[in-house]
Amino acid sequence: MNSFKKRCIMVLVLSILIFALLIFKIYLISIKNNSQIVSVFQAQNTSTEKTSSINFNILDYNGKQLLKYDLEYYVVINPFTFLKNNSDTNMYNLRALTYTLKSYNSKYDLFNDDIKNENVKLYWKVDEQTYDKINKIKGVNGIYTYTYYKVNTDKAADLCNILTNFKDNNGKNKASDSLEMQIYDKIKNNQYPEKLFQSDLNGNLTKIENKKQENIVNVKLTIDKDMNDKIDNILKDPQFNNYKQIGAIVMESDTGKIRAMSQKDYYKGNINAGIQDGYLFPGSIFKTIVEEAALQSKSIKTSDVFQDDGKYSESGKKATYNLTDAFVVSANEVFMKIGNKTGFNNIYKYAQAQGIFSKVLGLNYEQYGILNMDPLSTGDLSLLSIGQKFRITPLEALSIPNTVINNGIYVKPNIIEDYVDENDKIIYKPQIETNQILDKDNSKFIKTEMEQVLTSENGTGKLGYVPNNDVGGKTGTSTRIENKNEKHVDAWFAGFFKIKDKYYSTIILVPDIENNQEAGNTAVPIFKKIVEELNK
CATH class of the missing domain: 3.90.1310 (Penicillin-binding protein 2a (Domain 2))
Incomplete structure (x- = not known):
């Protein structure tokens, strides 16, 4: 009897344990793993x-x-x-x-x-x-x-x-x-x-x-959308209806950050990168580089006087110019003489040091200048000195006014502000590339000349003067022959201006202007309107 009772008790205890295990298993399935089951269901129905x-x-x-x-x-x-x-x-x-x-x-x-x-x-x-x-x-x-x-x-x-x-x-x-x-x-x-x-x-x-x-x-x-939109609207102004295409870049001078990169016709290739319509002879804006190379290499002095025999001027009149006057009126013959004094290697050196003859932003289809010239040819050197027979892009040309306004420091133009996460936290910020190219005295001298291009009665950019603003620049009107006999005339303006005491550099390019037009009455008025609108 006692043995039977013990066996019954053992069976009862074992049954209770099995039942408890079953209850625990049900708990695990129905409670603990419920979230997993729900997740599986949701995944199947999502x-x-x-x-x-x-x-x-x-x-x-x-x-x-x-x-x-x-x-x-x-x-x-x-x-x-x-x-x-x-x-x-x-x-x-x-x-x-x-x-x-x-x-x-x-x-x-x-x-x-x-x-x-x-x-x-x-x-x-x-x-x-x-x-x-x-x-x-x-x-x-x-x-x-x-x-x-x-x-x-x-x-x-x-x-x-x-x-x-x-x-x-x-x-x-x-x-x-x-x-x-x-x-x-x-x-x-x-x-x-x-x-x-x-x-x-x-x-x-x-x-x-x-x-x-x-x-x-x-x-x-680095783009400022509001500024870029304003410039887009300016380029579409009825005042400029006669121009099929216009390129305009505005860059913060001390940082090289491009704040606007605009063009009139966006359905064509990017003019500012030279992909379409913007890979052109720079004309007289390149005289700035020639003068920089001449002064830095001590090939000329700021006090030098030059004789112009009138061979390359529309009037054909002879004239005597000091360096500033030759720059202000853009005397071709004078700058040919300066270029030949300075030499091919010096001009190339100072152009290359400012990003000319290489890609600026590194875009896949971005163009860049290539010099296919004979360094020993007086004719080629003369053409180089007035910005002919070689091509550059507006992006390359940005350094022309910018190095001057930065006291001789070249700042490479850049377009990437930084890489950020979904919360706008900076992940990576590119470094700004800079290099001292010109002596401060030389850059200051050329800056004054560029200001006089707009303030002087004889200045080629006088239509771009804006009162109560430190504006300056250099005009460039270049001629090219395409397809053996097609004559094209292009207008450039490389300038600087201020917005709230901060300097900005700009390039304006108007390709294919009329043969009787020049940069001073095409690209320059666009520059003026941009300066006025951005300062409102």
């Missing part, structure tokens, strides 16, 4: 849609969006869920949905027999009006909508379009050392923006949310 064609933002230096988007609107249908789980759906809503879709596109028929055989989601593109109407229809299972942000790439010259296109014209990656691929290396691991659509068992939407993005790298440019 659709993910990519909502942008690009995985990073391009911002101006104030954080304003620079990318321009075209919006595309989509209706997504899950045929199996739609046909199976709408038997109890309000018929008015179903009819409204069907009518709205078919009104936009007759092929968008929810009850077409072909849809019954579909086993994948259908993506129907609609317009904004149809999209808004469908979003007002509630309670239909197996359907949702979303907006897709597609970067607008219509304008070939738009800097953002250039920087977001990582393929060359042959569909291959651009050069590894190009600015575009430098950006790509920074952003290639970014996630694309996505939207999550969570549904219940019947396919009815229960939650819509944006997928959280982490460790995102965005690109912040």
